[in-house]
Amino acid sequence: MRVLIVDDERPLAETIRRGLTDEGFVVEVAHNGQDALWAATEKRFDAIVLDIMLPRGNGYQVLTELRRREIWTPVLMLTAKDGDYDQTDAFDLGADDYLTKPFSFIVLVARLRALIRRGAPERPVVLACGDLTLDPVRRRVERAGQEISLTPREYGLLEFLMRHKGDVVTKGEILEGVWDPAFDGDPNVVEVYIRYLRRKIDAPFERRAIETVRGMGYRLSTTGG
Template sequence: MRILLVEDEHALAETVRRGLKNEGFVVDVAHDGIRGLSAALENPYDAILLDLMLPRMNGYDVLKELRQRKVWTPVLMLTAKDGEYDQTDAFDLGADDYLTKPFSFLVLVARIRALIRRGAPARPVVMRLGTLSLDPVSHSVCRGQTPISLTAREYGLLQYLMRRHGQIVSKAEILQNVWDPAFEGADNVVEVYIGYLRRKIDAPFGLHTLSTVRGMGYLLSADPSPGSRDGGFPGA
């Protein structure tokens, strides 16, 4: 079983390499994102261990590029960052697992073996809600066949609402998950961006899928989508 380890901490990389070699793996090592991406594109691997904070090209961008090129090798992210939003971003881009440093080597080996057992079936990562679609890899949004241009903040807000589609989400939840848990500005910024979204994803199409539930928050629902029973997307 052949593994690619992309890790810029040389001592850690060597420790992991030796340990995995003793477990029967063949391990290639890259110490920056560019070299890691090149190796992953040129060689068949059973799994990739990918650090998040890498020189030259970070782990998010490496993963994004791999999935854009339809390389579906299972990827386990290794990182010192343990924020919920960081994990969500990794999974949205197509990561298969996430392990926070420092980690148990025994747990690492178990996770790798589990990934290899599951294999690497091709899987789309596009989120769909009725005629609305959002591609986390290309950061593109469409209503039917019509592309919708969003700012980074609008995109983040829509992505969160699509994950929570059919549920009422409060301003506080949106601020914590789309802005920052430590955000100290006025919460009416949420109302402003909800308005921006409505003018882009609903108004031009004569729809009202993004609604305000007075005193509670906001609700994103699906418009009727031909061939879809509930308008939702797989895994929601």
């Protein structure tokens, strides 16, 4: 299992490298965005651990460019930033997981193994559902050729639904995928944001793309409603 560690804190990067090596991983390290982008483009990795605050290209920029180049290697963002919007931005840009510093090394290993087991399924450059489209790189949403302005949370929710179009997803799955696995607030916040989305992507276009499946959750119609 080959892993790329990208962190400009050299002692921390070396600690992670040694620990992962002891766990049987083959590890390469980069300390800035430019070197990380080159390594991830020129070599094959099973996962990338990517810090956000980097010199010569931050983690968001590296991630955006990787996905633009259609490099789908699973990426775990490792950072001291732990705000909701920081996490949402990371997922919006194509991150697969997010871990904040300080962190448990055991948890890091477990999450890396989980990412590697899932593999790197190809993600279309533009997600489409009928005449509804979402461009993860430009973070642009359109319906019938008309751009729709969404908040970061609305965008994250729509992207989650579009990546699972045709499938019924529960509130719990949405909270874990869009908010945070450790979210302990009111789960009805999902209903609130579903309503927000419907007002923006369905109502103005006389569509019903987001379906409520009673007693189970929500489903985005494969035809766009």
